[in-house]
Amino acid sequence: MKYGKLGALGAGALLVLSACSSTATTAPGSSTGAGSSTGTGGAPGAWCVGGTVKIGTELPMSGGETANGVPTENGVELLVAQVNAAGGVAGCKLATNVQDDALNGVHDPQTGAKNMQTLVADPAVIGVVGPFNSGVAEAEIPISNGAGLLMCSPANTANAVTQPPEGDTYRSAHPDKISYIRTATPDSIQGPSAADYLYKDLGKTSVYIIDDTETFGVGVGDSFEAEFKKLGGTVVKRDSAPKSTTDYTPLFTAAAAMNPQGVYLAGTTPTGMGLALKQGRTVSGMETIPFVGPDGVADLGPGGTQGATITIAGAAAANVYGTVGAAHDLATGSTFTADYTTKFGGAPGAYSAAAYACAQIIVASLTKAAATATDLASAREGVRANAVNSANSFNTALGTLSFDKYGDNTKPFISFYKTDMTLDGGKGDWVFVKQESFTDPNAP
C-alpha cells in the first residue's frame, strides 16, 4: 500500500528528472579529428540527425547504490568526453542520456523497465550501458530486445540473464537478433571461484551461507554451495533473509551454534548484506572468522562512501574477502585509470573500466555502422548487429573482447579482493589480491 504510492511518486519524479537531465548538444560537426583511436572527424552523415547521438546509461545512481552506479556511469562519461575531443564518431558528437533505476536508494526492476522504455523512445539513443543488477536486467531485456536497442552491461552476473532456459524467455521477441551483451563474469563462475578461494586459499572447510532472496543472491549462493560441497566442505546452514530484515542476530546465533569456519554473504549490500555483516560479527563465534562476498558486497568503496559495505559495517568489515566478476589488470598501455583520476579525482570504481569498455564497444560498432547507416533507426540497428556479432572483437580498456551467441564474454575473469582496515586513515579500503581467467561457459 504505502510502497505502491511511493513507487508511483518515485517513478513519476524520475521520468520528469530524466526528461530534464538529458542534454542535447548541437555541434557544427566539422573538425579535424585524425589520430585518436576513439573518434573520427569529418562532417556528420545524414544519419546523425541534429549532429548528436546518445549513449544511454541505465544504472542505480542514488542512495545506497551511489557507490555502485556513479563511478560506473563516470566510465561512460570519460569515453564520451574523449571521443568528442577527437571529433566525435564520423563527425557525429556524443552525449549521454542518464537514467537512475534506484528507488528509495535500492535498485528496482520496475523503475529500470520504465527507464528502458524512456531510452527506447528517445530516437537519438543508439546504445545503452547498463544495468548494474541482474534482477533489473531481467525486466529490461525483453524491452530492448523488442525494440532492437543494444544493452551492454558492465556488471550483470546472473546466469539466468543470458543462458538458456531462462535467458531465452527474455529474448523471445527476436531470439535470433539478440540485443544484450555483458562484460562481467557469470555467477556460474563467480560463486565457485569464491568457494575455491575459501576452501583452498583460506583453508576453511565449513561455511554458513545467507542470501537476500533476490535473483543474483540466490544464484551465486547456489553455485557457491554446489562447488563448496564438491570440494569436500560442509555447508552448516543456508538461510534466506529478504532486504526488509532489520535483525539478523537470531539467524547468525542459530548458525554460530554449528561452528562454521566462514560465512558467505550471497547478495548485495543495498539489500541487507552490509547490515548482516555488521550484526553477524557481534554474535559470539563469528567475531574473527572470514566473511566472503560476491561483487554485490565487494563494491570496492572505501570507508566513508555513502552506502559502501565498509561504511555500513564499520569495524566489522575486517577480515572480509570479495570476488569481482571482472579483470583487475587493464589492457597493456591503457591509460584509463590515470584519465579517470584526472577527470573525476579519486580511484575508479569496481566497474568503471567495464562501463568504459562497453562504451568503447558501442562507439566501435557505431563507427562501423556509420558507413552504411541512413537514419538514426538504422544506426541503432547497426550498433546492435555489430556488437553481438561473435566474429567481431573489440579493443577495449579491458583487453580484446568478443561475445558469444548468448551475449556472454568469451574470456571471463575473476578478481579477488580483501579488506584492510588500516588504509584511508583507519576508515578501511579494499585491496587487490589476485585475478584468474576462465573459459567461456557457453563454449561448445
Place this chain on the structure above:
Amino acid sequence: MTTKLPRLARPLGIGAIALIVEYLLLGTQQFANALTLGAIYALIALGYTMVYGIVELINFAHGDVFMVGSFLAMWIMTTIFGLTGPVTNLLNLVALLAIVMLATMVGMGLIGMFIERVAYRPLRHAPRLAPLITAIGVSFILQNIIATAFGPSPVNFPQIVPADKFALMGGKIAYLNVFIVIMAVVLMIALQLFVGRTRLGRAMRSTAQDREAAELMGVDINQTIAITFFIAAALAGAGGMVQGLYAGSIKFDLGFFVGLKAFTAAVLGGIGNTTGAAIGGFVIAFVEVYATVIGYTQWSEVAVFTVLILVLVFRPSGLLGQQLGERA
C-alpha cells in the same frame, strides 16, 4: 482505588508462563535475543495502545515516530557528544545513556505532541476515517524528512555500550541485552504507576472511558490527550534509541516493518490495554525468533500474522482485552 493485586495477577501469570515456555523452546542464547527484540516491540506497542485507548485512533505514524527517535538519539550522540565508539568508563557510560535517553524521550515527546496538535486535533470531531488517512500522511512526511536529511541508505549508530558478554546458563549474554530489557521493564512499570496512581493518569483513564463525562468532571481533554501523545512518543523514542544501540544501523524505512509488528503486538495483547501491549510485544518477538530457530526464517512474518489472526478469531478483544477505558 480497587485492589491492585487481583488485577495484576492474571497478566503476570500469563506473562510468567509465556516466559518459561519461551525459554524452554529457545535455549538461553536465542531467549536473550527474543527478550531484547520483545522489549523494543513492547515499547512501541505501548504507544499504539495508549493512543487508541484515548482517542480511538490507530496512529499509523507511530512506527515512524520510533524511527525518528532512533535518528534523534543518533544525532544527539554524534553531534552533541561526538561519540563514535564504546565508552569504557562505567560511570560515564551510565551518565551518557541516561542523558541521551532523557533527551531523546523529551524531544520525541514534544514532536509527538506537535503532531497531535497539528494533524489530529483539528480532526477530532471528523469521521473516524479522516485522522486515519492523516496518520498515513504524517508517516510519509516523517519518512521523507529523514530520508532527505540523512540519506536513504543505512546510517551508523554509535555503539557506545561495549560489546562485552558474560556467560550464563550455557549462553553468552551481552550486557547491552540486559540493559535493554531492564530499561524497558522499568519504563513499563513507571507507565503503569503513572496511569494508575497519579492525577494525570486518572484523567487519562477517565477520558478513555467517557470523554464527555470526563469533560463535565473538569478534566482538561486537550491537555490529557496531548500528554498521552507525549508519553507514547517518548516511549517510542526510547525504543528507537534502544533499536539503534542493538542493531548498530538505522534506516529511514525502519518504522514501517518494526511498527507493523509492534502494532500486531498491541492488537494481540488487546488494543487499549497497556499490560497486554507489553506481553504482546514479547510474544511476537518469541514467535519470530522461534520461527528462525526451527529453520523457517522466511515464514517468521507469516507466523506472526497467523498468530494475530488466530487470537482475533477466537478472542477478538485480544489476550487481555480493553483495560484503559473499561473496568470501573
